[in-house]
Amino acid sequence: MTRNLFVLALTLVLCMPSHAQGLRAELPILGEDGSRVANHKIAPDRVAAAEKLPGAVVAANPGGDVTLVEFYDLNCPFCRRASADVDALLKSDKKLRLVLVPFPVLGIPSILAGRVEIAVSKFLPPADFYRYHRALYAGRGVIDGQRAMNAAAGFQLDLQKILDAANDDGITDIMKAHVRFADTLALKATPAYLIHDVAIQGHPGQKSLKRVIDSVRRCGKAVC
Incomplete structure (x- = not known):
C-alpha cells in the first residue's frame, strides 16, 4: 500500500474508540453460555x-422484514x-436483511483493509460485495490492506482503480462518519x-441472534 494510505490510516486510528469492557x-439477552450479553435500547x-x-452496504435480502446492522472489524x-x-x-x-458497516477499531492493519473493502464496495453490486466480504475471512492471520x-x-476488478479509491481522502471521511x-x-x-x-455489543451467538430476530417479528421488540 502507498505511504499516503498509511498516513491516512494512522490519522484515523487515533480517533478510534478503544475496545470496550464492562x-x-x-x-435480558443471553449468550450461548447463559450469561447476559451487553446491550442497550435504541x-x-x-x-x-x-x-x-x-x-454501509445492504448486503443481503434487501426486501427482508427484519434488518440486522453489523458494525465489524475484519481483525476481530x-x-x-x-x-x-x-x-x-x-x-x-x-x-x-443484512446491512454491513465497516468499523475498524483494532489498529492500522484493520483500517488499511477497511479502506480497501469500502473501495471495493463502490465497484461491486451488493451480492458480490457480500461474497468478497466473506472471502476476506478465509484463511488465517491478520487481514491487512494487501490481503484485502x-x-x-x-x-x-481493476486493482489500480481499487487502490486509487482506497487512497482517496473520501474513504477517511466515510470511516470518520462511521x-x-x-x-x-x-x-x-x-x-x-x-x-x-436494541444495540447488542459483542457476538451473542447464532441462536441468541435468532431469538432476537424472532421476537421482533412476534411482538415488535427485541425482547417480548
Missing part, C-alpha cells in the same frame, strides 16, 4: 439511519465467528449489532 446489559429509527451511512476474532453465524442465519432465513487487495483480485455515528449510540465493541430497538 458494558451494561439493559435487556430508538428504532437508528437502524434506518445506520443504513444511510456512506460506507469474534467478528470472524459472527460472520459465519450471520451467514448461516441468512441461508436459513430469506427474510433477514489479493481478495479483490478474484472478482475481476465512528461518529457509533459514538452517538455508545458502540464500543465489535461486533456490534443494531436490531429494531
